[in-house]
Amino acid sequence: MVSFDTSAGQQHIVSSKVDGIAAELPASVRDSGKLVVGSGSAGGGLPPLAFTADDNKTPIGVEIDIAYLVASVLGLKPEIQTTSWENLFLGIDSGKYQVGVSNIGVSELRKEKYDFATYRLGLHAFEAKKGSGLKISGPADIAGKTIAVSSGTLQEAILLDWNKQNLAAGRAAATPKYYQSATDYYLALESGRIDLYLGPNPTATYHAATTGKTEIVGTVSSSYPVQGLVGVLTKKDNGLVKALSDALNAAIADGSYAKVLQKWGLSAEAVPKSLVNPPGLPKDKQK
Numbered sequence: 001m002v003s004f005d006t007s008a009g010q011q012h013i014v015s016s017k018v019d020g021i022a023a024e025l026p027a028s029v030r031d032s033g034k035l036v037v038g039s040g041s042a043g044g045g046l047p048p049l050a051f052t053a054d055d056n057k058t059p060i061g062v063e064i065d066i067a068y069l070v071a072s073v074l075g076l077k078p079e080i081q082t083t084s085w086e087n088l089f090l091g092i093d094s095g096k097y098q099v100g101v102s103n104i105g106v107s108e109l110r111k112e113k114y115d116f117a118t119y120r121l122g123l124h125a126f127e128a129k130k131g132s133g134l135k136i137s138g139p140a141d142i143a144g145k146t147i148a149v150s151s152g153t154l155q156e157a158i159l160l161d162w163n164k165q166n167l168a169a170g171r172a173a174a175t176p177k178y179y180q181s182a183t184d185y186y187l188a189l190e191s192g193r194i195d196l197y198l199g200p201n202p203t204a205t206y207h208a209a210t211t212g213k214t215e216i217v218g219t220v221s222s223s224y225p226v227q228g229l230v231g232v233l234t235k236k237d238n239g240l241v242k243a244l245s246d247a248l249n250a251a252i253a254d255g256s257y258a259k260v261l262q263k264w265g266l267s268a269e270a271v272p273k274s275l276v277n278p279p280g281l282p283k284d285k286q287k
Helices: 027-032 062-074 085-094 154-168 182-191 201-211 241-254 256-263
Strands: 034-039 050-052 077-082 114-129 146-148 175-177 196-200 214-221 228-235
Touching: 034 062, 034 085, 050 062, 062 077, 062 241, 062 256, 085 228, 114 154, 114 182, 114 201, 114 241, 146 182, 154 175, 154 196, 182 196, 182 201, 196 201, 196 214, 201 214, 228 241, 241 256
Parallel strands: 034 077, 146 175, 146 196
Antiparallel strands: 114 196, 114 214, 114 228
């Protein structure tokens, strides 16, 4: 079993200020000395993304560390404001938050209103009981299996898409199972009532590492069939996105970015380069 530092006093991994990149910021942001960051993790959040530390108030997690890292390159102090997922976007729209760092996937629909600077691969994970011997790399591997998934999610859409492919190829479909909570999924996995749980890779990886009872046996892009990417989100054309992307690339180059992902067990989601507004989830797949 792996343990993570969930204390309020943990040190954030930061980088050195790069004057040339800080100079790309709009003067108003640069002069303010701060970066106002919206985090949609109200209600405790989800480890290892953004969640509440042991003191029940301090936000921590990979998303928080990414915000600190980007701000450090820009010479700004991050001001983390926790809100609900819905209010995060409203806050970006109104200018209450300058950026959103909250596991936000790049999508063609979101790109109409927002700019993205990418910093992680978007992945879903197939989680199985430890020692299952299963390996999932495509539709054929799930034929005839019983798979838990949350209703109305991108994961469910991928599962149903793979079922169609299996049926078209003369293979058995997988049987989707729906439960009310993560606890129910894991009890079903432990007791053998389901073969797999398909959910977001970060939370699955954290669960497998901290409990020692499950393992990741395969991943699939969150924006299947295109590569899913997670990005720092900001209001479209507000002049921030290039500086954000350049700051991430500076952190990738100096190794501090890799340390952040390693700290939270997410090295598998590392990107070689931060991109501005790359292709995202197609509109017809947006939930």
